[in-house]
């Protein structure tokens with residue numbers, strides 16, 4: 001229709017999705033060019049038939065050009081729907097411009113498979129709605145949950161009028177706007193988020209370089225973000241409190257050294273624990289960041305009543321002059337040891353009395369295979385080397401394919417320390433059996449820490465410390481996605497290695513007949529500086 005040709009590019013085009021013929025038709029290239037000319041963000045392809053997938057993919061790839069995203073239309077209920085999409089995507093070399101328009105039906109839906117895919121549009125045929133008590137169209141619970149999950153991923157929705165034998169007359173004769181109103185209503189039922197949730201949502205699927213607090217000096221704003229994490233500091237206070245109570249009968253002043261004190265939140269908590277337990281303490285705060293030191297000195301004068309001995313220096317070499325009973329630190333990264341807590345505490349344990357303890361006492365890294373086309377495409381969009389670099393990511397469009405397994409642990413204080421740091425090298429091999437056809441795009445990394453007794457911190461999903469938000473998980477990408485069939489097992493290998501004042505990880509994924517290759521060998525792309 002001629003009026004379809006009038007598109008106000010600056011105001012509307014980004015909201016519109018164009019419809020094209022099949023890539024195998026003679027007009028496809030021209031249609032794509034027109035979509036690009038009008039500024040449409042995406043075009044929707046007709047459904048593929050299984051018989052000509054290769055031809056479809058070849059023509060698509062040949063004509064993609066450099067403009068719009070292309071939505072491959074997939075009927076979720078069709079047998080092997082995901083496999084069909086995966087074939088197209090693989091044939092097109094994981095081209096990030098290929099995305100999914102998923103047409104739902106009244107049948108069951110495997111969200112675990114689709115959540116890791118770049119779904120941009122969800123099509124809701126009216127035949128999948130049922131009538132509520134007043135005959136108003138609503139979705140079944142399973143579909144409501146799926147739609148709400150996609151709403152969190154900013155997916156677009158289209159309601160199309162389609163009848164079926166199952167749909168009641170009452171619902172069938174409703175106008176399409178009643179269905180759309182219901183979908184809008186679902187938006188309104190999304191839980192209102194607190195300030196933190198809103199802020200962390202801004203980091204959904206954003207790839208961040210892990211911090212290196214040993215090699216770099218952190219900025220004030222980074223400390224400020226840490227300090228908002230009340231649950232983390234409450235756990236530390238509880239750990240110090242229990243450790244002090246257990247030492248109450250010693251009948252003397254207990255020496256607490258907070259090493260890597262930053263701007264002092266753990267010092268404040270150690271003092272609060274002493275007050276709660278009525279145990280007399282002598283507190284030291286050791287910090288190597290000269291700017292954070294200024295804040296420690298200010299707090300000591302203004303807040304702690306000069307009760308703290310502030311020491312400037314590297315905990316691995318700096319003396320305090322007194323043997324500590326309790327060494328408190330928070331040098332943990334998303335993968336536990338990736339901010340070099342083991343190396344720092346190896347040095348700092350000199351500050352401990354013979355029967356002194358470390359809080360944390362122990363920490364463990366966990367790993368699991370991860371599927372996420374979104375994260376893979378983002379990592380690939382950087383230079384190739386970024387595929388051998390881990391990232392900190394707030395996972396959203398990602399599916400962890402099996403329960404995370406332990407990679408390795410560190411405990412403090414340690415017995416023997418080697419000058420070569422080889423005692424801090426680790427390796428792990430874990431086997432994961434996957435219950436659905438999937439593509440593995442990398443590994444998810446988590447940690448759990450025992451602070452003292454049964455007081456812990458965790459970002460492993462099954463044991464996550466409620467409300468704690470200092471750490472997002474780690475994403476270790478792989479360059480070549482590994483395909484896996486339902487019921488198959490995959491072997492994940494990881495190494496923590498060190499040399500030349502550096503520590504790094506290497507990783508590989510091996511499935512039946514397919515290997516990702518070993519990533520970051522000898523730390524050639526990514527390392528953590530000591």
Ligand SMILES: C[S@@+](CC[C@H](N)C(=O)[O-])C[C@H]1O[C@@H](n2cnc3c(N)ncnc32)[C@H](O)[C@@H]1O
Nearest residue numbers: 213214226260261262287288289314315330344
């Ligand atoms: C993750 S921050 C934690 C800061 C603070 N304890 C908190 O919980 O907000 C780690 C701190 O340890 C300090 N740090 C790291 N390695 C250190 C070392 N070898 N000696 C002294 N301070 C160190 C960093 O400068 C940083 O302030």
